[in-house]
Amino acid sequence: MPRSARSLLVASLGRVGYADALELQRAAARARLDGSLGEDALILLEHDPVVTTGRGTKPGTVLLDTEALARRGIELFDVERGGDVTFHGPGQLVGYPIMDLRRHREDLHWYLRHLEQALIDALGTFGIPAARDPGRTGVWARDRKIASIGVHARQWVTWHGFALNVTNDLSFFDLIVPCGLPGVVMTSVERELLDSADGACFAPSPSLDDDVRDAVTAAAGQVFALEPVPIAEKDLRSLVAAAGSRVP
Numbered sequence: 001m002p003r004s005a006r007s008l009l010v011a012s013l014g015r016v017g018y019a020d021a022l023e024l025q026r027a028a029a030r031a032r033l034d035g036s037l038g039e040d041a042l043i044l045l046e047h048d049p050v051v052t053t054g055r056g057t058k059p060g061t062v063l064l065d066t067e068a069l070a071r072r073g074i075e076l077f078d079v080e081r082g083g084d085v086t087f088h089g090p091g092q093l094v095g096y097p098i099m100d101l102r103r104h105r106e107d108l109h110w111y112l113r114h115l116e117q118a119l120i121d122a123l124g125t126f127g128i129p130a131a132r133d134p135g136r137t138g139v140w141a142r143d144r145k146i147a148s149i150g151v152h153a154r155q156w157v158t159w160h161g162f163a164l165n166v167t168n169d170l171s172f173f174d175l176i177v178p179c180g181l182p183g184v185v186m187t188s189v190e191r192e193l194l195d196s197a198d199g200a201c202f203a204p205s206p207s208l209d210d211d212v213r214d215a216v217t218a219a220a221g222q223v224f225a226l227e228p229v230p231i232a233e234k235d236l237r238s239l240v241a242a243a244g245s246r247v248p
Contacts, residue, residue, distance in 0.1 A: 006039070006103070008226035010217050011236045013045040015090065018052070018077055021045060024237070028098040029159040031240040040103070041236065042220060042228075043096040044213055047088040049074040051176060054083040054150050061085045061177040069175070081160035083137065083150030084180030091168035091188075093213055094161070097220070101156040104224065108153060112137055115162055118223040119147045122164075122215040128192045138179065139164075142195075144187035148179055166190060166212045167204070 013021075024043065031037035051062060051074055062069075062085050066076050088094055101111055116132055119139045123130040123146070130141045139147035147164040165188035173186045189212055190204045205211070221228040 006226050007229045008221055008224065009037075009039050009041040009231040009236065010228045011041065011043050011231050011233055012213065013043065013233050016045045016047065018047050018050040018075060018088065021047065021094075021096070022077070022079065024240070025096040025098060025159045027240040028096075028236070029154065029157050031242065032098050032100055032157045033155055036242040037098065037239050039229075040100060040224070040226060041098040041231070042217065043098065043236070044217070045094055045096075046090055046092055047094060049087070049089045049172060051076050051085060051087050052081075053078045053085045054081040056082055056180065057084045058180050061180045063175050063177070072175075074172070074175070079152075079160070081150040081152045083148070085176045086148045086150065086163060086179060087172045087176055088163055089168050089172055091166055091209065093164040093166050093209070093216060095164070095216065095220075096161040097158055099158045099224070101153065101158065106156050108151070111153075111158065112149060112151065114223050115149055115151075116147075118216065118219040119162060119164055121219040121223065122212065123189070125215045125219075126189060126193065126212070127196065128189065136179075136181065141187055141192050144185045144192075145178065145181075146187050146189070146192065164189070164212065164216065166209050 028037060028041055069076050116139055120130045128141050130139050133140045137149050138145055147162055149162045151158055151160045167190045170186050178184050178186055193204050217228050
């Protein structure tokens with residue numbers, strides 16, 4: 001199929017509550033499965049403070065109980081994605097790709113490596129030398145973790161996705177063992193630019209969050225050989241509403 005005929009519908013939603021976003025991506029996955037959503041999609045947003053645990057979460061990686069987190073204004077969700085515990089909050093770019101891997105390659109490892117590559121390529125546009133760490137899913141910059149990835153799929157349709165630290169408050173990660181990796185140091189685009197020896201060339205700007213979102217969108221299109229096409233939130237919700245209420 002020619003690239004021009006394969007679109008990546010990109011919905012930029014701003015700040016969305018985690019419960020709402022979780023139901024939206026599940027609905028989008030249902031719609032992708034039944035054909036109501038005819039193209040792959042990428043939902044980009046940020047969350048209010050929330051800790052999420054996945055199928056690989058180990059005991060002791062969430063350092064506060066639910067009540068203690070709530071007193072700090074942080075929600076806690078246990079979800080079906082792979083991976084261990086992570087944190088989402090304002091200033092972090094969260095991406096939920098809803099992709100039918102039957103149109104790409106029926107291989108979750110291939111998919112994870114391509115998500116990593118899209119983030120690596122996007123960070124490269126800001127002069128940040130990001131890379132993989134063999135054996136540990138995610139993206140790293142100067143031995144510090146800058147992006148976490150945890151996905152789920154059914155019948156080769158994906159949901160959940162990635163969280164790229166851009167301008168978020170990194171101190172929230174002190175409340176967990178990020179990704180279940182003791183001693184891991186988290187970083188962000190903003191911190192890497194400030195710490196870089198040549199940071200003056202890529203200094204943080206008021207539009208940094210928007211710039212990173214655009215770079216990730218472009219890189220995802222390139223890596224997955226899709227043409228990014230913006231879609232309004234209301235149009236996306238209208239498309240996925242036809243898929244019914246069955247959880248994938």
